Amino acid sequence: MRGRRGWRADVLARRKRRVVCGRGRRQVLPSMASVPPSAVAELRTDYYASTCPNLEVIVRSSVKQSMAQSPISAPAALRLFFHDCAVRGCDASIMIVNSNGDDEWRDNQSLKPEGFQTILNAKAAVDSDPQCRYKVSCADIMALAARESVYQSGGPYYEVELGRYDGRVSTRDGVVLPHANFNxxxxxxxxxxxxxxxxxxxxxxxxxxxxxxxxxxxxxxxxxxxxxxxxxxxxxxxxxxxxxxxxxxxxxxxxxxxxxxxxxxxxxxxxxxxxxxxxxxxxxxxxxxxxxxxxxxxxxxxxxxxxKLERIGVKTLATGGEIRQDCRFPN
CATH class of the missing domain: 1.10.420.10 (Peroxidase, domain 2)
Known part of the structure; x- marks a missing residue:
């Protein structure tokens, strides 16, 4: 697995080619205005039944492979999902890499590259199925990967509601998370x-x-x-x-x-x-x-x-969501 700097260098290099080609640091408390309203009615467990029927099997297999490569993968993916949902809602904005360095994950030492790579691996596996290619949001893949991280570590299995769309915005100033010394x-x-x-x-x-x-x-x-x-x-x-x-x-x-x-x-x-x-x-x-x-x-x-966490700030097409072709960059 690449180290943190290697992963960052890789994603930033890819961004440049496209242009030419456990918790966070901040201690301020949030207001609900920072989290978009939920759109729970859009979510359902069979959302991809016709467009990507093998979705859960694909993600399960991919996460299993990531966990076999690194024991850090499961907790890192689970933590990544919480950080995503708690900042802008469950819209995979945490995955976005901005060329100017102004994005959510930058310099957040609690987020490990293995978590990001677990999601990228799962996204690649999903898109390798012609029936699923570019039809499943990164946000839904993150939700499924979090469930698999829990379940494949010996925790409970639970159904995941699906139908989220990906956000297009990620900024460092928008990150408001609990600190390790909170009372x-x-x-x-x-x-x-x-x-x-x-x-x-x-x-x-x-x-x-x-x-x-x-x-x-x-x-x-x-x-x-x-x-x-x-x-x-x-x-x-x-x-x-x-x-x-x-x-x-x-x-x-x-x-x-x-x-x-x-x-x-x-x-x-x-x-x-x-x-x-x-x-x-x-x-x-x-x-x-x-x-x-x-x-x-x-x-x-x-x-x-x-x-309950999975329902926070769900995006739809009507609220500016999209299905990213690359989880790291808005389309």
């Missing part, structure tokens, strides 16, 4: 702006049961956060002090989608401050305890929260 009030403010309740936010946070985070996202807690388990803090200090580009897993089973994330919080081994606060704040502790004791309940509530 519960800040988390609730952000997610309520997207239409989520506190319990739904806690369920959605369970996506952190797979994947890892780079040291800059949690290193500030080491030695200064009295809540963090001392042994865990010492382990993290050894990891980060020996390599500035190091990372740590978000829970002990980083490639398995389960409820270990919540069990970790109970013993003060939450990696991110915004995760550990779900247990340290008594207002959300009961939900963490519930998911710790009942993985089935977590799976059910996670599916409901993901289905």
């Amino acid at each position: 519960l009030d800040q988390l609730n403010a952000f997610f309520s702006g997207l239409g989520f309740t506190q319990p739904e936010m806690v369920a959605l946070s369970g996506a952190h049961t797979i994947g890892a985070a780079d040291c800059p996202f949690f290193q500030y807690r080491i030695g200064s956060d009295a809540i963090m388990d001392p042994g865990f803090a010492s382990q993290l200090n050894d990891t980060c002090s020996s390599n500035p580009n190091a990372f740590a897993f978000l829970d002990p089973s980083p490639v398995g989608f389960d409820n270990a994330f919540y069990r970790n919080l109970q013993v003060s081994k939450g990696l991110l401050g915004s995760d550990q606060v779900l247990y340290s704040d008594m207002r959300s502790r009961n939900t963490v305890d519930y998911y710790t004791s009942n993985q089935g309940a977590f799976f059910g509530d996670f599916v409901a929260a993901m289905t």
